[in-house]
Amino acid sequence: MKKILLVTASLLALSATAASAADLAARPYTKAPPPMVAAVYDWTGFYIGINGGWAQAHDNRSVTGLGTVGSFDANGGTVGGQVGYRWQTGGWVFGLEAQGNWADVSGSTGNLVVPGGVVRSKMDAFGLFTGQIGYAWNNVLLYAKGGAAVTDRNYQFLAPGGVLASETGYDTRWSPTVGVGLEFAFAQGWSLGVEYNHIFEDTHDATFVVPGGIGVTGFRTGGDTDMVLGRLNYKFGGPVIARY
Known part of the structure; x- marks a missing residue:
C-alpha cells in the first residue's frame, strides 16, 4: 500500500510539472517597442518669399580741382521679394537666389562750394543675384551669400x-555684393530669417546736366550701400525627413 501511495504522489508531481511547462509555453510573445524617430528638416526645394527692412547708401560727391562738395548717408526703407532654390547634402546647404526691391533711400547735405545749395540723392530700387552656401542644424540655417x-x-x-543740375536720368549700376543670413523653419515649408547685405558701389564718374541741356563733367559721386532685412519664405517640396 505504501508503494502505491509513493507512485501516485510521483505521478501527480510529474503532471503538475508538465502543466506548468505547458502554461509557460503558451504565453504570448511580446514585440520590443520600435526605436524613437527624430524628424529632420530638409532645406531642399524651390522657395518664394517677401522681405522688408532698412538700408543706408553713402554718397560722397566731389568735383575735380575742388575736392568734396558734399558727403552724407541716404537712409530709408525697402520692401520686395525673392525666389530661389536650395539643395542640401548632409548638413551643408547650397542655393541660388534672385531678389528685387522697391526702396525709398534718400538723403541730402549742404553744398560746401555753393552757399545755400544742396547735394542730394535717392535710391528707388535694387536687385540682388546671388549664390549661397550654408550649414543647417536641423531647422536652423546659417548661410553666406555673394554675387551681383x-x-x-x-x-x-x-x-x-x-x-541746378541732375545726373541724366537714373544711374543704374552693377556692383559686387556679399551678405550673411540666419533662417529658422517654424512650420512645414515656412521659415523666418534676418539678413545683412553690403553692396560695393563705391564712387564713379558722373556727368550732370544743367538747365539748357548742357552736360558738365569732372564729377564723382556715389558710395557703398548696407541693408538689414527681415524675410519670410515658403518652400515647395522637400518634406521633413524621419530618421531613426
Whole structure:
C-alpha cells in the first residue's frame, strides 16, 4: 500500500510539472517597442518669399580741382521679394537666389562750394543675384551669400532756388555684393530669417546736366550701400525627413 501511495504522489508531481511547462509555453510573445524617430528638416526645394527692412547708401560727391562738395548717408526703407532654390547634402546647404526691391533711400547735405545749395540723392530700387552656401542644424540655417547687385539711384545738385543740375536720368549700376543670413523653419515649408547685405558701389564718374541741356563733367559721386532685412519664405517640396 505504501508503494502505491509513493507512485501516485510521483505521478501527480510529474503532471503538475508538465502543466506548468505547458502554461509557460503558451504565453504570448511580446514585440520590443520600435526605436524613437527624430524628424529632420530638409532645406531642399524651390522657395518664394517677401522681405522688408532698412538700408543706408553713402554718397560722397566731389568735383575735380575742388575736392568734396558734399558727403552724407541716404537712409530709408525697402520692401520686395525673392525666389530661389536650395539643395542640401548632409548638413551643408547650397542655393541660388534672385531678389528685387522697391526702396525709398534718400538723403541730402549742404553744398560746401555753393552757399545755400544742396547735394542730394535717392535710391528707388535694387536687385540682388546671388549664390549661397550654408550649414543647417536641423531647422536652423546659417548661410553666406555673394554675387551681383544692380541699383537705381538719382543724384542732384540743388541751387538755393531749386534744381541746378541732375545726373541724366537714373544711374543704374552693377556692383559686387556679399551678405550673411540666419533662417529658422517654424512650420512645414515656412521659415523666418534676418539678413545683412553690403553692396560695393563705391564712387564713379558722373556727368550732370544743367538747365539748357548742357552736360558738365569732372564729377564723382556715389558710395557703398548696407541693408538689414527681415524675410519670410515658403518652400515647395522637400518634406521633413524621419530618421531613426
